Amino acid sequence: MAAGQPALRRRSIAPRLGRVLAPYLLILPGGGWMLVFFLLPIVTLLVTSLQSGDFVTGFEFTWNFANYGLGLDLYAVQYLHAIEYGGSATIVALLVAYPAAYWIAFRAGPRKSAYLLAVLLPFFVSFVIRTLSWETLLSDNGPLLGPLKAASLLPSEFRILATPIAVTGGLAYTFFPFMLLPIYVSLEKIDRRLIEAAQDLFADPVQVFRRVILPLSFPGIFAGVLLMGIPAIADYVNQDLLGGVGTTMVGRVIEQQFEVNINYPLAASLAFGLMLGLLAMLLIYQRIFGTREIMGD
Amino acid sequence: MSIDRELPEYLDPSFLRGLIQQRITRRTALKGAGAVSLTAALAACGQLPSTGSTAAHVNWVWDKATKASVLDFANWPLYIDTAQNAAGGTTYPSLEQFTKDTGIKVNYSEPIQDDASFFAKIAPALKQGQPIGYDLMVITNGIQMTNLQLKHWLTELDPTKLPNFTKNAAPRLLKRDFDPGNKFTVPWQSGFTGIGYNPSLTGREITSFADLFDPKFAGKVGMMSGNQDTGNLTLLGLGIDPATSTPNDWKKAADKLKKQRDAGIVRKYYDQSYIKSLSAGDTWISMAWSGDIFQANLSAGNQNLKFVLPKEGGVIWTDNMCIPVGAAHPVDAITYMNYVYQPSVAAMLAESINYVTPVPSAKQEIEQQAAQASDQATKDSLSQTSGSTLVFPSAAEFGKTHYYRILNASEATQWNDIFNAVILG
Numbered sequence: 001m002a003a004g005q006p007a008l009r010r011r012s013i014a015p016r017l018g019r020v021l022a023p024y025l026l027i028l029p030g031g032g033w034m035l036v037f038f039l040l041p042i043v044t045l046l047v048t049s050l051q052s053g054d055f056v057t058g059f060e061f062t063w064n065f066a067n068y069g070l071g072l073d074l075y076a077v078q079y080l081h082a083i084e085y086g087g088s089a090t091i092v093a094l095l096v097a098y099p100a101a102y103w104i105a106f107r108a109g110p111r112k113s114a115y116l117l118a119v120l121l122p123f124f125v126s127f128v129i130r131t132l133s134w135e136t137l138l139s140d141n142g143p144l145l146g147p148l149k150a151a152s153l154l155p156s157e158f159r160i161l162a163t164p165i166a167v168t169g170g171l172a173y174t175f176f177p178f179m180l181l182p183i184y185v186s187l188e189k190i191d192r193r194l195i196e197a198a199q200d201l202f203a204d205p206v207q208v209f210r211r212v213i214l215p216l217s218f219p220g221i222f223a224g225v226l227l228m229g230i231p232a233i234a235d236y237v238n239q240d241l242l243g244g245v246g247t248t249m250v251g252r253v254i255e256q257q258f259e260v261n262i263n264y265p266l267a268a269s270l271a272f273g274l275m276l277g278l279l280a281m282l283l284i285y286q287r288i289f290g291t292r293e294i295m296g297d
Numbered sequence: 298m299s300i301d302r303e304l305p306e307y308l309d310p311s312f313l314r315g316l317i318q319q320r321i322t323r324r325t326a327l328k329g330a331g332a333v334s335l336t337a338a339l340a341a342c343g344q345l346p347s348t349g350s351t352a353a354h355v356n357w358v359w360d361k362a363t364k365a366s367v368l369d370f371a372n373w374p375l376y377i378d379t380a381q382n383a384a385g386g387t388t389y390p391s392l393e394q395f396t397k398d399t400g401i402k403v404n405y406s407e408p409i410q411d412d413a414s415f416f417a418k419i420a421p422a423l424k425q426g427q428p429i430g431y432d433l434m435v436i437t438n439g440i441q442m443t444n445l446q447l448k449h450w451l452t453e454l455d456p457t458k459l460p461n462f463t464k465n466a467a468p469r470l471l472k473r474d475f476d477p478g479n480k481f482t483v484p485w486q487s488g489f490t491g492i493g494y495n496p497s498l499t500g501r502e503i504t505s506f507a508d509l510f511d512p513k514f515a516g517k518v519g520m521m522s523g524n525q526d527t528g529n530l531t532l533l534g535l536g537i538d539p540a541t542s543t544p545n546d547w548k549k550a551a552d553k554l555k556k557q558r559d560a561g562i563v564r565k566y567y568d569q570s571y572i573k574s575l576s577a578g579d580t581w582i583s584m585a586w587s588g589d590i591f592q593a594n595l596s597a598g599n600q601n602l603k604f605v606l607p608k609e610g611g612v613i614w615t616d617n618m619c620i621p622v623g624a625a626h627p628v629d630a631i632t633y634m635n636y637v638y639q640p641s642v643a644a645m646l647a648e649s650i651n652y653v654t655p656v657p658s659a660k661q662e663i664e665q666q667a668a669q670a671s672d673q674a675t676k677d678s679l680s681q682t683s684g685s686t687l688v689f690p691s692a693a694e695f696g697k698t699h700y701y702r703i704l705n706a707s708e709a710t711q712w713n714d715i716f717n718a719v720i721l722g
Contacts, residue, residue: 055420056444056706074718140579159516161579162564244565245558248721256721260413261713262420 049268059264067269075253075270079277082249085164086233089171090179090225096172097180097224102213105187116184120177127174131241134170135161138242162244170238175231179224186220187213222289230278250274358627359455366401368629371415371431373616374407374569375592376486378649391645395636401629409435411523411568416441419621423450428623432630435485435616438475439525439701440709442482442617447706451481452620458631459483461638465656469695473615474703482617483634486588486646487653489687489698490526490612493575493585493604503582506534506607510553515562519574519583520554522566524716525701526612527554530584532702533610539702547715554719566720575602587687588652604687606697613653613698648682653690660689 052064072079104115122130137144138160148154160166190213198208236251250270257267370392382388392403409415416436419429436442445451456463462483476482494503499514509518521527529539531550557563564580572589574580590604620630636642643656644663660683667679686694704712 054706054710056447074714075721078721136577139574139577141577157516159579162516245561245563246722253721256717259417260411261717262413262417263710263713 045268045272048264049272051265051268053265055262055264064265067265068273071266071270071273075250078248078250078253079274081164081239081247082233082251082274085168085171085239085247085249086229086235089168089175089232090229092168092172093176093179093228094221094225097176098183098217098221101180101184101187101220105184105190119180123177128237128241131170131174131238134166134173135241138166161242162247164243164247166242167239167247167249170242171232171235174235174238175228178227178231182223182227183217183220186217186223190216218289225285226282230282233278234274358452359458362627364401364628364632365626366629367404367626368401368433368633369404369406369431369626370630370633371406371408371434372485373409373435375589376407376435376616376650376652377405378645391637391642394642394645395633399632399636401632403633412437412439412441413523416444420444423448423621423623426623428625429621431621432624432626433618433620433633435618436482437525437614437616438473439614440704440712442475443703443705443709445619445621446476446481450622452622452624452627453480454483454620454631454634458628459635459638461635465638465640465643465658467655467657470615470655474700476617482619483638484655485616485618485637486650486655487613487615489587489604489606489653489690489694490521490530490614491585491587491604491606492582493572493590493602494582495575495578495600495602497601498578498581503603503605504608506530506609508582508607509534509584510557510562512560512562514582515560516564517579517581518557518562518564519567519571519580520557520563520565520720521571521584522568522720524713524720526584526614527566527720528712528716529612529699529701530607533612533699534607536609539612539699542702544708544711544715547712551715551719554716555722558719558722576600586652588650591651591685591687606694608697611698613695613700615655647688648679651682651685651688654688657689 047061048059049067050061050064051059052062052067053059100119104112104119108115136142139145140159140161141149145154145158145160149156149158160169194212194216195208198212203211233249234251236249236255239247239249240252251274254267254270254274257263257270261267377389378391380388380390389403389405392405396402408418415434419431419434422429436445456479462479466484470484471479473479492503492506492509494508496502498517499508508514509520511518528547528550531554532539532542532546535546535550535553537546537550565574567574567583571580571583571585572593575583575585576593585604587604590602594600594602618630618634620627624630637646638656640656640658640662643654643659644666647654647659648663663679663683667676667683670676670679682688702712
């Protein structure tokens with residue numbers, strides 16, 4: 001093929017080079033992004049966490065691993081609080097979000113998007129403002145508890161604010177859409193014929209749910225728990241506004257050490273410790289509950 | 298006690314600013330690390346030999362700087378007189394008066410919620426020799442004020458530009474430990490940290506620090522998250538003078554607070570939001586700042602919250618106007634500092650915010666206004682202000698109040714560790 005000759009010759013060098021370079025070129029934007037916005041900050045954080053000194057005299061890099069021991073020693077309770085409140089908020093949100101997502105996916109008919117919008121609408125308002133509103137609503141003699149106390153349905157010293165329940169509830173509320181949306185997506189894309197097939201095989205509604213729908217929605221639950229659990233455990237706003245004495249989570253300690261005490265090394269070591277802890281929990285979680293679809297095999 | 302300084306490394310603010318602003322374009326600034334090292338190099342160039350006398354420092358700034366007719370003023374919330382204009386917006390009568398009298402336009406903002414977090418925000422910029430965007434800021438005497446001076450981050454004031462201050466300031470303000478001779482600061486207002494309470498909920502008058510520990514008020518007691526207020530008030534409650542206290546005393550105080558916390562007596566450690574909880578009845582008794590109680594009673598429709606200095610002693614603090622190094626409009630800032638020391642202006646502020654005014658002669662001013670007031674309500678409110686021992690304290694109030702413990706850098710770390718272990722629990 002005479003016409004093919006020049007084309008063939010060109011292809012022999014340039015395209016081969018292109019083929020070799022292509023993967024690297026393709027990964028360049030993503031890789032660069034990871035380098036600048038993930039790797040560099042992480043390394044900076046790690047380096048900071050090994051410094052010693054104070055703000056006035058200046059911080060110095062001294063391989064000061066003692067920061068980690070000190071942080072754990074001083075704030076072990078706050079780490080546990082974070083896991084306790086963040087974890088229970090995630091469970092609460094899962095129990096509420098699953099039925100809601102199920103209903104929207106299977107029963108809402110043509111108004112699905114309207115209901116989804118209704119779920120998301122409050123989140124167009126800054127979450128600090130929403131949390132502050134909860135603070136007002138739940139106050140000891142506020143619009144919710146005041147009338148109940150006046151009617152003697154609650155003892156006068158009963159309170160919700162400044163308790164772990166307020167913090168857990170606040171977290172569950174704040175991160176609710178992160179739980180609902182992935183579950184909704186996984187339910188929505190279930191092939192309806194599978195459900196019909198199950199019914200044809202004489203599965204009762206409970207069996208249909210347990211054997212067909214629930215397993216197929218596992219990826220959504222898995223993603224929802226991750227998306228919500230991680231920020232909920234690291235959150236510091238809810239317990240600042242809704243919590244009280246003895247409800248401090250480690251996120252708030254880190255914020256205080258960074259922004260108030262200017263103890264950057266301690267703050268960085270606390271943050272890095274939290275990150276490692278979350279990573280470990282993530283790996284265990286993936287071992288136990290991980291699905292192929294999410295983890296890519 | 299005077300603050301011991303590092304080797305003087307005086308930076309001429311305007312010189313440094315000129316260098317930075319001309320050479321660091323946005324693009325170089327974006328290069329992050331590059332900009333940092335360039336700034337560091339520039340800062341080194343701007344460094345002065347350590348032999349310069351104080352007068353030379355003063356002149357360095359004040360000889361060159363000229364009036365810019367603009368002032369960027371950073372203050373705390375609810376800390377200036379306000380009024381409403383026809384459109385319902387907030388106006389600041391004393392600032393408008395200032396603009397009328399001097400031609401200086403004030404960009405007023407309230408970014409300071411507490412000293413520590415504001416200091417943490419401005420410190421990185423100051424460290425790099427960059428302007429922080431404010432010409433005048435109000436900082437409490439305390440760890441952050443000490444640090445600002447230690448790091449040479451405040452512009453030394455020119456006393457000749459502050460004749461009203463020299464003439465009208467209360468004598469007690471001329472010899473303060475944290476800034477002898479008022480080289481860097483002049484007071485904005487002072488105030489007391491004591492106990493605020495709602496008598497109808499507590500069911501009795503509060504007189505003592507021990508009332509904050511009464512199990513009857515379990516879950517209804519507010520303490521402050523700012524550890525200087527909480528720490529110093531607790532030291533006084535234990536009968537220890539903060540000025541001579543040792544780290545062992547601090548541990549004793551922290552233990553006392555820990556017991557109070559673990560017994561479920563404290564509802565929460567509050568920042569400025571304590572006043573909201575006290576007004577809402579979520580707390581019945583709370584550590585409080587004197588002027589806030591007055592303002593809460595005004596705004597929430599006379600709930601009769603009360604403020605008391607505990608008989609064991611209360612804390613007095615002074616919030617100070619100061620000019621950060623690198624401020625763009627230092628002349629306008631010092632003009633304002635001088636301006637508010639006129640008795641008439643001080644009276645305007647005192648009537649509105651009810652903290653301890655630095656100008657005692659504002660009292661006569663307010664009494665005069667009361668005498669001339671046409672309606673009874675205005676007359677009453679003015680005489681209440683001029684008669685208030687929280688605005689014009691007598692020797693008795695000063696006698697039982699103490700300043701914060703002055704802490705150097707390593708003491709501050711110790712102090713923070715000891716008290717934060719309780720407060721962040």
